Amino acid sequence: MVGRFRAASSVTLGHLSKIAGGSSLHNPMHSFYSAFSSSSMSPPSKAVIYEQQGQPDQVARVVDLPEVELKENDVCIKMLAAPITPSDINRIEGVYPIRPPVPAVGGYEGVGEIYALGSAVRNLSVGDWVVPSPPSSGDVIVQNGATSMVGQSIIQLARIRGIHSINIIRDRIGAEEVKNRLKKLGADDVFTESQLEVKNIKSLLGNLSEPVLGFNCTGGNAASLVLRFLRQGGTMVTYGGMSKKPITVSTSSFIFKDLSLRGFWLQNWMTSHKADECRVMIDYILDLVHEGKFKYEMELVPFQDFHRALDKALGKLGNHPKQVLKF
Numbered sequence: 001m002v003g004r005f006r007a008a009s010s011v012t013l014g015h016l017s018k019i020a021g022g023s024s025l026h027n028p029m030h031s032f033y034s035a036f037s038s039s040s041m042s043p044p045s046k047a048v049i050y051e052q053q054g055q056p057d058q059v060a061r062v063v064d065l066p067e068v069e070l071k072e073n074d075v076c077i078k079m080l081a082a083p084i085t086p087s088d089i090n091r092i093e094g095v096y097p098i099r100p101p102v103p104a105v106g107g108y109e110g111v112g113e114i115y116a117l118g119s120a121v122r123n124l125s126v127g128d129w130v131v132p133s134p135p136s137s138g139d140v141i142v143q144n145g146a147t148s149m150v151g152q153s154i155i156q157l158a159r160i161r162g163i164h165s166i167n168i169i170r171d172r173i174g175a176e177e178v179k180n181r182l183k184k185l186g187a188d189d190v191f192t193e194s195q196l197e198v199k200n201i202k203s204l205l206g207n208l209s210e211p212v213l214g215f216n217c218t219g220g221n222a223a224s225l226v227l228r229f230l231r232q233g234g235t236m237v238t239y240g241g242m243s244k245k246p247i248t249v250s251t252s253s254f255i256f257k258d259l260s261l262r263g264f265w266l267q268n269w270m271t272s273h274k275a276d277e278c279r280v281m282i283d284y285i286l287d288l289v290h291e292g293k294f295k296y297e298m299e300l301v302p303f304q305d306f307h308r309a310l311d312k313a314l315g316k317l318g319n320h321p322k323q324v325l326k327f
Contacts, residue, residue, distance in 0.1 A: 051103040053094025072120035082110030142166040143215035144222035159186030220245030235260040298322040
């Protein structure tokens with residue numbers, strides 16, 4: 001059987017949709033479930049797992065799983081029925097757009113009965129019938145121009161929000177040092193453009209799901225690399241064009257991947273009817289700065305040194321942090 005695969009499994013609240021109330025079922029086991037619900041451990045269970053992608057009949061196997069701690073926001077589910085779907089098979093084969101990290105329990109659909117509840121769970125009762133909401137193995141974004149101040153900000157914001165970031169930098173002397181610096185900020189993956197000149201760029205993702213959102217501030221080939229990472233229906237937002245080269249998109253990207261291209265101009269956003277949103281964003285970022293979670297590398301320059309600061313900003317004196325005039 002493919003589905004949730006477990007006789008009883010523990011999931012975090014928020015991944016379930018209630019379809020029937022326990023009080024209406026008159027289940028003869030309800031008193032037992034109620035007694036068990038006070039326990040801090042789930043019962044032992046069985047699962048069909050796969051430790052690597054491949055042919056389902058070769059890599060999937062039934063295993064016994066030990067009891068696990070039931071945390072305050074967890075719900076322990078006794079699975080009642082689960083279908084074998086083509087998407088289940090494709091995930092195990094490794095050809096589905098979303099691939100959970102292995103080892104993984106196969107299957108995502110089915111109906112279960114609440115077996116036990118964590119102490120903080122509300123609006124659910126032991127005996128309720130539930131179905132899993134669409135699962136997610138975590139959000140992923142991709143961007144070029146990762147060394148820019150916007151790029152570094154995106155890295156930090158992604159880390160704070162638990163989003164995996166894939167970052168593209170140009171080929172340069174000292175690229176490894178740049179990679180290490182970005183990873184200290186919170187970057188998960190950092191690639192030079194030449195590293196991505198491979199036929200199957202998705203092979204670099206491992207078990208990550210393909211990004212649904214990409215950021216482009218460079219244009220040219222670097223923009224094409226962002227597009228190659230995106231999943232079906234993904235969107236690339238362009239907010240700059242540092243290479244001064246156009247964005248080239250293949251016809252197949254539009255037809256078969258249904259990709260969307262959007263533009264963002266900060267000045268237009270700040271002067272449109274978005275004042276309230278802008279204030280919320282600024283307050284949010286300032287709070288992160290005060291908490292020490294968000295760093296913005298800059299160099300304060302006395303106003304009388306304006307010309308030297310301008311030369312640094314133009315790149316005439318090598319790489320320097322953002323130049324900020326102090327009056």
